[in-house]
Amino acid sequence: MSEHLSHSALLAWYAESKRDLPWRHTDDPWKILLSEILLQQTQVSRGIHYWQKLVERFPTPQSMADAEVDEVLHLWQGAGYYSRARRLHALSIQVCLSITEGGYDGSLPLTAPELLTLPGVGPYTAAAVASIAYGEPVACVDGNIRRVMARQSKRLDPSLKEVEAWANKVLYRDDAGDWNQALMELGATVCTPKRPLCGQCPVSSSCAGKSSPLLFPQPKKTKRKRLDLKCTLRFDANGLPELVQRGDDGILAGMWGPPMGDAIDVTGLEYVGIVEHTLSHRDIFVEVWHGSCPRGTEPSTVALSSLDRKILALGGE
Ligand code: SF4
CATH class of the missing domain: 1.10.340.30 (Hypothetical protein; domain 2)
Structure with a gap:
């Protein structure tokens, strides 16, 4: 024993x-x-x-x-x-x-x-x-x-x-x-x-x-949660994306990325596609919308999550 x-x-x-x-x-x-x-x-x-x-x-x-x-x-x-x-x-x-x-x-x-x-x-x-x-x-x-x-x-x-x-x-x-x-x-x-x-x-x-x-042990039944978000992927004339720093709460707190949320206004933007991302107990689906912005940020100068890198890659810039 x-x-x-x-x-x-x-x-x-x-x-x-x-x-x-x-x-x-x-x-x-x-x-x-x-x-x-x-x-x-x-x-x-x-x-x-x-x-x-x-x-x-x-x-x-x-x-x-x-x-x-x-x-x-x-x-x-x-x-x-x-x-x-x-x-x-x-x-x-x-x-x-x-x-x-x-x-x-x-x-x-x-x-x-x-x-x-x-x-x-x-x-x-x-x-x-x-x-x-x-x-x-x-x-x-x-x-x-x-x-x-x-x-x-x-x-x-x-x-x-x-x-x-x-x-x-x-x-x-x-x-x-x-x-x-x-x-x-x-x-x-x-x-x-x-x-x-x-x-x-x-x-x-x-x-x-x-x-x-x-x-042994019996597998735990964990219910995966689905999270649906929208994201605006806007680029400036030099091909740099608009990046913002997220707030102190939530899964990507403090990281930088394109504006993202569940109630983002996408009026006038062009639909690009959906990015799927898996975290331990969560499946995230992000609708990506394309547009232009006056001034972007060089991505290598800020902290980006893997999800944000996937979104930027979908934008192809
Ligand atoms: S179940 Fe794990 S602890 Fe037991 S004999 Fe096998 S490897 Fe060792």
Whole structure:
């Protein structure tokens, strides 16, 4: 059963088999935090690219706090979930306040509860940074760990509380950072959602679900939402598009793009076509309307989302 999950077998496997990821070569909590925030919703292969750009430009919280949020968004473009970039910038500013102002004098706080008070840091990120950077004995819970737990314990639909209780019970407190990473690595590379490699699993002896791993956990039924928008794609005489910065709320908050919304006036414009874009739980359909404007903006000078790039590509300019 799960309580007998072998620490030594999993840690030995992790030492031998872990992927060589750049943030695994640093003990700098800021750089580890950047990797964890990026990996929340960006695949590892793409996350590497963005992480390298971020640590190069913003090697410390102070370097980000000194920059405009637009520059962070610009670096983030294409990674999606842009609110993460905005919250990260807010976090850097808060961390760089003096202690009397409620900040941390430019260094990330040293414990999971303090990390949890920062913008954009949830229980997972706080536990990951505190355990990996500081060795704090706190358990992480993410989708990979939930899947390993469900299979090890033969649970169809474990609640967050149950997964947390399991993660705390199996935590190897003497090296919580490696332990948490090992469990997540197991879920990402061996105990995968569709093709679990039970024959190569270092902890198969304690796994109650290994004869039918695909039954656990039961897939969640997520209902996809459809979002229909309109967008005006206007170009100036030099072929530069009209680009505006979006407000602070919504899926593309703070990013730049052609004017877009659900009630945009398209009178007098020419219909171009529809751009489809998929986010995790949302299908977006954007009707694109073409026209002219007095003065456009060079797209490379502002932060554009993948959706906006698709719209501009449809305009063909
Ligand atoms: S034995 Fe199979 S199902 Fe169980 S933890 Fe290992 S890979 Fe996952």
